[in-house]
Amino acid sequence: MSISLILVPAALAAAAALGGTGVLGAVAQNRDASTEPGAPPAAVPIAVQTRMKDANLLAAALADLGATGTSLVDGELTATIDGLELVMSRTEDDVWGAHLSRLDGHEVTEADAAELMTRLDAAYARHVQQAVAERIRARADQAGFELVSETRDEDDTVTMVLNVRENA
Secondary structure, X not given: OEEEEEEOHHHHHHHHHHOOOXXXXXXXXXXXXXXXXXXOOOOOOEEEEOOOOOHHHHHHHHHHOOOXXXXXXXXXXXXXXXXXXXXXXXXXXOXXXXXXXXXXXXXXXXXXXXXXXXXXXXXXXXXXXXXXXXXXHHHHOOOOEEEEEEEEOOOOOEEEEEEEOOOO
């Protein structure tokens, strides 16, 4: 008997983006921010709730996207990416929330924030997939399985076929 496991990063990212607290729904939380009457509109940073939990996977995903100056100090992860300052901190739900502001002082648009967070979420999902696949490879033998084959499609879908050992 064999078991096939399919790890699909693109589907994970799409599911999160379409979920109730997906990127687009969370970005809009600063829409009602205002300034003093007659004053020019202030650049309002945008806050986004994510599904990301692991700091190491998050840092790796940021590196994949070309982020610079990434640092983790006092539980706050900061980075510069695509002309944006990204500050991430843990929420009450123990996931990373993102706060975005433009380096040039202009306002961050919802479209810019959603696009960056969607790319970051997809990169994070790929790293989660790699970590899960590595754990499966490492634990298969002691769990009574033999990894027969592993393939990766062009969309990064990983298919692993495991045989159940007869004496397991």
